[in-house]
Structure formats: structure tokens, C-alpha cells
Amino acid sequence: MQVVPPALEKLIQDLSRLPGIGKKTASRLALHIMRSPAEEARALAADLAELHTAVKLCSSCFVFSETDPCRICSDPVRNKEVVCVVEGPDDLLAIEKTGAYQGLYHILHGVLAPMDGIGPDEIKISELVNRIRREKIAEVLIATSSTVPGEATAAYLSRILHTEQVQVTRLACGIPMGMDIKYADEVTLARAIETRRESK
Amino acid sequence: MQVVPPALEKLIQDLSRLPGIGKKTASRLALHIMRSPAEEARALAADLAELHTAVKLCSSCFVFSETDPCRICSDPVRNKEVVCVVEGPDDLLAIEKTGAYQGLYHILHGVLAPMDGIGPDEIKISELVNRIRREKIAEVLIATSSTVPGEATAAYLSRILHTEQVQVTRLACGIPMGMDIKYADEVTLARAIETRRESK
Numbered sequence: 001m002q003v004v005p006p007a008l009e010k011l012i013q014d015l016s017r018l019p020g021i022g023k024k025t026a027s028r029l030a031l032h033i034m035r036s037p038a039e040e041a042r043a044l045a046a047d048l049a050e051l052h053t054a055v056k057l058c059s060s061c062f063v064f065s066e067t068d069p070c071r072i073c074s075d076p077v078r079n080k081e082v083v084c085v086v087e088g089p090d091d092l093l094a095i096e097k098t099g100a101y102q103g104l105y106h107i108l109h110g111v112l113a114p115m116d117g118i119g120p121d122e123i124k125i126s127e128l129v130n131r132i133r134r135e136k137i138a139e140v141l142i143a144t145s146s147t148v149p150g151e152a153t154a155a156y157l158s159r160i161l162h163t164e165q166v167q168v169t170r171l172a173c174g175i176p177m178g179m180d181i182k183y184a185d186e187v188t189l190a191r192a193i194e195t196r197r198e199s200k
Numbered sequence: 201m202q203v204v205p206p207a208l209e210k211l212i213q214d215l216s217r218l219p220g221i222g223k224k225t226a227s228r229l230a231l232h233i234m235r236s237p238a239e240e241a242r243a244l245a246a247d248l249a250e251l252h253t254a255v256k257l258c259s260s261c262f263v264f265s266e267t268d269p270c271r272i273c274s275d276p277v278r279n280k281e282v283v284c285v286v287e288g289p290d291d292l293l294a295i296e297k298t299g300a301y302q303g304l305y306h307i308l309h310g311v312l313a314p315m316d317g318i319g320p321d322e323i324k325i326s327e328l329v330n331r332i333r334r335e336k337i338a339e340v341l342i343a344t345s346s347t348v349p350g351e352a353t354a355a356y357l358s359r360i361l362h363t364e365q366v367q368v369t370r371l372a373c374g375i376p377m378g379m380d381i382k383y384a385d386e387v388t389l390a391r392a393i394e395t396r397r398e399s400k
Contacts, residue, residue, distance in 0.1 A: 003296050005266040007247070007254035014244045019232050025220070031290060032219050034264055035309075038252035044214045045248035047207070052238035054207035064234055066205040090231055096203050109235075 008034060060131065062107040062124050064089055072104060079103045081138040085128060085157060087111050087145060090182045095143065100190040103141070106131065111149040112156055120156065128157075132164050139167045141196055145180050169196045208234060260331065262307040262324050264289055272304060279303045281338040285328060285357065287311050287345060290382040295343065298390040303341070306331065311349040312356055320356065328357075332364050339367045341396055345380050369396045 004012070008030055016026035033041050057063070058070035061083075065071065072078060082103030086092050092105050110123040120126070132140065142157055144150035154170060161168045171192040184192075204212070208230055216226035233241050257263070258270035261283075265271065272278060282303030286292050292305050310323040320326070332340065342357055344350035354370060361368045371392040384392075 003263075003272065003293060005255045005264055007251055007266060008264060011244075011247045011251055014247050017240075018229050020225070020228070027290060027293075028220070029218050031264075031288070033248065034251060034255060034289075040217075041248050041251050044211075045245040047211045047214050048233070048241050048245035048248065051207055051211055051234060051241050055205045055234060063203075064205055064208060064231075066207060072203065088231070089234075090227060093203060093227075 061105045062109060062127065063092060063105060077102075081136060082141060083128075083131070083137050083139070084141040084143050086143050087150065087153070088182075091143065091145070094182045094184065094189060095193070098186045098190040098193065100193040101141075103139075106140075108144070108153070111144060111147075111153040113149050123153075125157065125160075129160065129164065132161070132166050137166055139169060141169045141171070141193075143171050143193075145182075147178060147180065172196050261305045262309060262327065263292060263305060277302075281336060282341060283328075283331070283337050283339070284341040284343050286343050287350065287353070288382075291343065291345070294382045294384065294389060295393070298386050298393065300390040300393040301341075303339075306340075308344070308353070311344060311347075311353040313349050323353075325357065325360075329360065329364065332361070332366050337366055339369060341369045341371070341393075343371050343393075345382075347378060347380065372396050 011030045011033070012023070012026045015021055015029050016023050018026075021029070033044070054066050055064050056066070056068060058065045058068055058073055060069050060073045063070050063072065067074070079102045083106050084092075084095065084101060084103055085106045085108060086095065087108050087110065089107060092107065095101050095105075106124065106128050108123045108125065108128075110118055112118060112120065112123070128140075131137065140157075140161055142154045144154045144157075158168050158170075172194070211230045211233070212223070212226045215221055215229050216223050218226075221229070233244075254266050255264050256266070256268060258265045258268055258273055260269050260273045263270050263272065267274070279302045283306050284292075284295065284301060284303055285306045285308060286295065287308050287310065289307060292307065295301050295305075306324065306328050308323040308325065308328075310318055312318060312320065312323070328340075331337065340357075340361055342354045344354045344357075358368050358370075372394070
């Protein structure tokens with residue numbers, strides 16, 4: 001017999017599709033929401049429904065933004081000659097938090113993973129090349145994670161960008177191997193930005 | 201500078217209010233939702249908005265249900281002379297999964313926790329007493345968790361129910377001390393139901 005009300009079961013199914021949320025956690029969260037005032041669930045629902053309407057990709061750097069260009073791209077104070085290439089928006093946030101970087105960004109929205117069918121066309125690489133050709137960019141700072149796919153992506157970018165009129169740099173050693181940059185502490189990350197090296 | 205779009209930040213705030221979800225997990229989930237197709241976020245939003253409208257408490261046993269009385273209370277096959285008292289709906293689900301119990305339920309929606317200001321009036325105890333007086337209930341099986349507040353609640357219930365015309369039983373030993381019953385394995389839980397003992 002069906003003992004979980006269908007509407008609750010449906011929410012449990014939805015939640016268990018989120019990354020890192022199993023069936024048990026999804027049940028716990030759904031029951032918490034059920035026990036909380038209806039207004040809280042409705043507020044969360046409204047914010048979720050609004051999300052994709054309000055937030056789009058910046059057509060220049062591909063960060064999630066409510067404006068296009070985004071606040072960073074349109075900030076007159078930022079150094080528009082340096083573009084930092086990151087895998088995802090959470091990496092951008094980690095770098096912004098250090099306060100050590102004043103340039104612009106380019107979000108790849110992924111890393112090269114040929115085994116999973118993710119080649120150069122699946123991530124924002126051609127957009128980066130076009131941007132370098134179109135805008136006055138002096139330096140591309142590659143800040144992919146120091147994981148195997150992150151390093152492979154960095155090596156690939158470094159190779160294709162060497163034919164362009166641009167200096168290509170990498171974050172300095174300092175980030176432990178195998179660590180995702182979004183989890184690096186701010187001091188390590190700031191130091192890696194300051195001592196960034198020429199990509200060979 | 202505000203680098204996270206406000207609509208995304210709002211969702212992160214909402215999610216980090218859920219139990220066991222910190223700021224970092226909330227960001228990860230929100231970014232996942234942002235990266236997924238808009239329809240998925242809207243489906244989750246719709247299910248959340250619908251939840252409190254569709255699901256109510258059964259006025260007899262206080263389980264979450266889309267019908268009143270709930271499916272268990274209105275099932276002609278169930279033994280209406282036995283009522284199993286549990287802390288929350290997840291405990292009911294754990295017991296239903298064993299298939300060892302055919303009676304009805306009564307959901308307390310909490311346990312006694314005087315330090316947190318949760319006394320007998322904050323949980324569904326008077327409703328249980330009224331139900332025993334109103335309906336033909338022969339046995340109340342107390343199935344609170346074998347945690348300190350669970351045991352205290354069981355002892356309190358046992359004391360007040362002894363003046364009523366009803367047999368009061370407890371789940372048998374078999375559940376390890378300190379374990380929340382919703383995490384007990386099905387065999388242990390089934391055995392504890394079968395060998396339930398008289399509450400003294």
C-alpha cells in the first residue's frame with residue numbers, strides 16, 4: 001500500500017535527483033519542508049521558479065548573471081586586459097573572495113573529459129578564442145583545477161592559445177595536487193594568483 | 201561587489217535553511233539547479249508549491265495524507281484495535297516496510313524535551329488520550345525511539361495511559377540503545393514488533 005502521500009513522494013523524487021542527495025536525505029528534507037510552515041515551501045518554490053527567468057549567462061564571460069554584460073564585465077575598475085579562465089562559477093567565487101584578482105573571467109562550464117564525450121565543442125573554448133581575437137586581451141590566466149581533467153584542459157588551452165597574440169599564464173604551484181580549486185583556502189589561492197607562471 | 205546574482209543568492213539562502221545543508225552544499229545545489237534545464241527547476245517549484253495544499257494531517261492519526269482519514273485509517277483490512285504510537289511519519293514508514301504490523305498509528309510529531317520547551321501539550325498526546333476514550337482501542341503499542349527523549353516520552357505515555365481501559369505495550373528489546381528507530385534494519389524492527397512486551 002502507498003503510505004507516502006503522492007505529492008510528498010513526488011517532492012522526494014525531485015530532491016533525490018540533486019547531486020549528493022540520496023533517497024534517505026531527500027525524505028528527511030521533504031518531511032522537514034512538510035513540517036515547516038507552508039509559506040516557507042511556497043517562498044522556496046517561488047525562488048526556484050524565478051531562478052531561470054532572472055538569471056542568464058553573461059554573453060561575454062558566461063557567468064550566471066541577472067544583467068548582460070554581467071557586473072564584473074561591465075565594471076569600469078576591472079582590468080579588461082586579463083581574462084581568468086575557470087571551469088565553473090563556483091571557481092570564480094573562490095577567486096573573487098581572495099580579493100587578489102582584478103581582471104575579467106571566462107567560464108568554461110566544464111572540463112575536457114573525452115571518456116564522457118566532453119570535447120572542446122562541449123565547453124566554452126571557441127567562445128574564448130573568439131573573445132581573444134575580438135577584444136584587447138593581453139593575458140589569459142588559466143585557473144582550471146589541478147585535477148587530471150583540469151590539467152588536461154589547461155594543457156589543451158595553452159596549446160591552442162599559443163598561436164594567438166596573447167600571453168598565457170597558469171596559477172602558480174601552491175595548490176595541492178588533486179584538490180578542486182573551489183575548496184582551496186583563500187591564502188593559498190591568493191598566493192597562487194600572485195605567483196602565476198608562464199604556461200609552457 | 202555582489203558577484204552572485206541576487207536570485208541565485210536568494211535560492212542559496214533558502215536551501216541553507218534546510219536541515220543538514222550548509223552554505224557550501226546550498227551553493228553546490230543551487231548551481232546544479234542553475235545549470236540544469238529550467239523545466240527541472242520549475243517542476244521542483246511546482247511540486248513544492250503544491251505540497252502543503254495537497255498534503256494535510258489525517259485528523260485521526262496525524263500522519264501526512266492527501267485524504268482524511270488517511271489510507272491506513274480508512275483501510276478495512278487493518279486491525280483498528282491496536283494503535284502504534286510513533287514520533288514522526290518516518291518512523292511509521294520504517295514500521296510499514298517491515299510488513300509485521302497490521303494495526304493503526306498515532307503520530308506524536310515530536311518527543312518530550314522539557315529543555316527545549318516541548319511538553320505534553322506541544323505533541324499529540326491529548327489527541328491520543330481522546331482517541332483511546334472515543335474509539336474501541338484495546339492496545340497501544342509505544343514505538344518511540346530508544347533515545348533518551350524517546351524513552352522519556354514512552355515512560356510518560358505509559359504512566360498516563362495506565363488509568364485508561366487499554367493495554368499498553370512497548371517494542372521488544374532488540375533495537376540497540378541510542379539508535380533512532382527509522383534507521384533500524386527491517387529484520388530487527390520486525391522482531392521487536394513481534395516480541396513486544398507489556399509496559400510496566
